[in-house]
Amino acid sequence: MFHIKIKLCVSFILLISWCATAQIPNYNYERSLKGISDDWHSVTIPDNVFGKLQPSFQDIRIYGINEKMDTIEVPYYLKVNKDHxxxxxxxxxxxxxxxxxxxxxxxxxxxxxxxxxxxxxxxxxxxxxxxxxxxxxxxxxxxxxxxxxxxxxxxxxxxxxxxxxxxxxxxxxxxxxxxxxxxxxxxxxxxxxxxxxxxxDGILIDYKVKEIKTSQDKKMKSSEVEFELVNPVPVSSMKINVNGSNDYFRPISMQYLLDSVKTEKGYLYNYTTFKRGTLTSLEDNEFEFNSTMAKKFKMVISNGDNQPLDIKSVEVKGFKYELIARFTESADYKLVYGNKSVHKPQYDIINFKNNVPVNIKALTVGNENQISKKNVQSKTSLFDNELWLWSIMGIVILILGGFTYKMLGNTVKD
Missing domain, CATH: 2.60.120.260 (Galactose-binding domain-like)
Structure with a gap:
């Protein structure tokens, strides 16, 4: 009887393990990857992908399907081409x-x-x-x-x-x-x-700025300059171009839109400050800061008793983000992303960056396709939630603990 219980528990544990590893990645989007010819390649993250990722970029993967219909997960590390x-x-x-x-x-x-x-x-x-x-x-x-x-x-x-x-x-x-x-x-x-x-120098990407809107707050003696980008992207520098030749020194607060709330009177926008500095005719007015993921920005310029500055344009740039990946076999590879529950991957190659060739070929990234969830949900709905898995594993541990306690009790009686 005891051996039957042990076999049952072992089978149960194997079932849980199988369910955990057989989960189909519940990603929302995919893009084809073309041009694979070597072991190492780079994949530039497209601009319109950033807004669909978790803040730490942990929900991006490269998967391949080979001729045997086996799924291959490609290891990579994220490279940010910063200035050094x-x-x-x-x-x-x-x-x-x-x-x-x-x-x-x-x-x-x-x-x-x-x-x-x-x-x-x-x-x-x-x-x-x-x-x-x-x-x-x-x-x-x-x-x-x-x-x-x-x-x-x-x-x-x-x-x-x-x-x-x-x-x-x-x-x-x-x-x-x-x-x-x-x-x-x-x-x-x-x-x-x-x-x-x-x-x-790092590798910078220019981001297109939509129409700039400027307003004046006479009570606070300040100007507000609002502008928006096409997509949420990691921004690392801004250059503010001012018309005119007069000297000026103006404190400036640079902010991005954190969130918004819809009310009966319209939307209330909540901005947060990420950079403070001074606009001055002595310098290029180019501000550098830690990469900030945002789409909508606002700059507050303190004018004091001076005339407001005429802001001609704003140049927004960000460092190039790319995946450095290693491919080991022939397969149909795709870049997949968009998953709120997935954890950050742990790949060995993060510790061996020095072994990556200097000049590697960039892959062509295809158009975005939304992944259908119909078949995936029907097969894995029970085990998609990690809470179910942990609950079942907890029950198994309790059962095994009970068996062990009984065995110890029987041994003492004997």
Whole structure:
């Protein structure tokens, strides 16, 4: 009798295991993949796919059906083609300061001659607007111009807190640098930081912006600029182009639409802030930030007592997202996605990225098709819900525990 119970339980466990592994993936969409010729390929995620994925992209898979009608799951890892910035700071010291009719001069010596591209000046002063010249020399006898009439400034008041004291220039290699500050009073230069920045550009995609709508809030003395993209996509940078040649410094809050609620008076939109900064005529007004998945955006510009800015256009970009996948056999492969309950896949290749060939061919991604659920639901409706599986497994564990308890009891009696 005991052996029969054990066999029954084993059969029950095997049935549960089979049901768990035989679940048909309940995805909503599929796209064909064409052009497979090697072991490794890349698959660029189309723009109109992002809005149908879970936030962590865990519900995207590559499946294939071979000649034996077996299902093959293709391992992949997600690659985001971001910029890669390497910053190296070089130690230095201010060895001389002087004054002439042309301004105040500071001579800086690097501890070791190296390539540099940025010098950050820190002043104890506030609310200044100065022009500076930058020169380089190998021996302090012959000086070479690097920057001329370069503008630095600091604004600190109730409406604006902005400082721009970074000197940026093409890579230079000198042992000595001389900074001339054109000021009526002596600046209080507290420290100098010298860097070499090397940027490896990522791959950016331009996203089309629909019509820009601008409105004014006279009470708050601010402008609101609203715009929308064609699809929800991961956005990582925005460039705001302003008409006019006048100088300006305006605090800006960049927001995206989090959700909306329909009321009797219409929709109420809930925006959340993802970036704060300053619009200024001194810079390109290009803002970079962590990738943000959104479709509808709003920018709030604080004007103070100034005339509103004329926003000419907004350029929106995001890094290229692609799957790096390994194909091992001939099959009919498809990209499938759209599943709210599936977990993130665990593939070995995530730990072996260095073994992927440098130049791999991109596959052609077909048009989107919606997956029919008629046959799938009738066969797997009971086991699609993980709660059923865990409940049944719990019952089995209780039964096995009861059998074990009885066995121990019988052993004690004997």
């Amino acid at each position: 910035l390497v910053i190296k700071e070089h130690s230095c010291q201010i060895i001389n300061s002087s004054k002439t009719d042309d301004g105040y001069f500071y001579t800086i010596k690097l501890n070791q001659q190296s390539d540099i591209s940025d010098i950050k000046l820190l002043f104890a002063d506030a609310n200044f607007d100065w022009k500076v010249n930058l020169e380089g020399s190998h021996d302090q006898k012959q000086w070479f111009n690097i920057l001329e009439n370069y503008r630095i400034l600091d604004i600190d008041n109730t409406s604006t807190n902005y400082s721009y004291t970074n000197l940026k220039f093409p890579t230079a290699n000198y042992l000595y640098y001389r900074i001339a500050v054109k000021s009526d009073k002596q600046p209080t230069l507290t420290s100098v930081h010298i860097f070499m920045q090397k940027l490896t």
